[in-house]
Amino acid sequence: MGAEPGPARRSKSAAKREALAAQQLGAALAKLEPRRRADIPMSATLQAALDAYRRCAGREAKRRQMQFIGRVMRDEDCEAIAAGLARVTGLTPAEQGLNRNLSAWRERLLADPAALGDYLASHPSADAQRLRQLLRQAARATHPDTQARLATRLFRLLREGAALRE
Secondary structure, three states: OOOOOOOOOOOHHHHHHHHHHHHHHHHHHHHOOHHHHOOOOOOHHHHHHHHHHHHOOOHHHHHHHHHHHHHHHOOOOHHHHHHHHHHHHOOOHHHHHHHHHHHHHHHHHHHOHHHHHHHHHHOOOOOHHHHHHHHHHHHHOOOHHHHHHHHHHHHHHHHHHHHHHO
16 A cells, blocks of 8 residues: 655745744834734734834844744734735835845945946946945945945935836
8 A cells, every 4th residue: 555645744944934934024013103003914912012022122122022923923814914014015015026126236236336337237227426426435434324324325226226217
């Protein structure tokens, strides 16, 4: 008698990816103000965990609470929550994908300004002069607040260039 195939099992890597995605969705929810979260379908347990996260003061306390939110998210309907989050934040899945792509370019350009040639080759309508100027400023910046501000300006400039291309 042959062995019957059992129910399809997820790989350990797939389970980890799903858990990480749920935790990232929980982190996005935690950044929202409670009044903006009201229209997103979620359990009372998740709502309480998000409220507790906002009350946490220390870095380690926030980290532990975020781990707990990730655990609670495993029992939630993540697709419905993601759709509600997109509705509240006003970003469609395509816009979220574009933002991820632009964030990757920003990180790559900040780490290696020589990658600007690759970016300009794939985005010919981008403002090369402003990009070079921002990258030079970012390379010289030493204060973390200045670096963060310049990274934000770079992202906005990349987004403007992407909007011009469409």
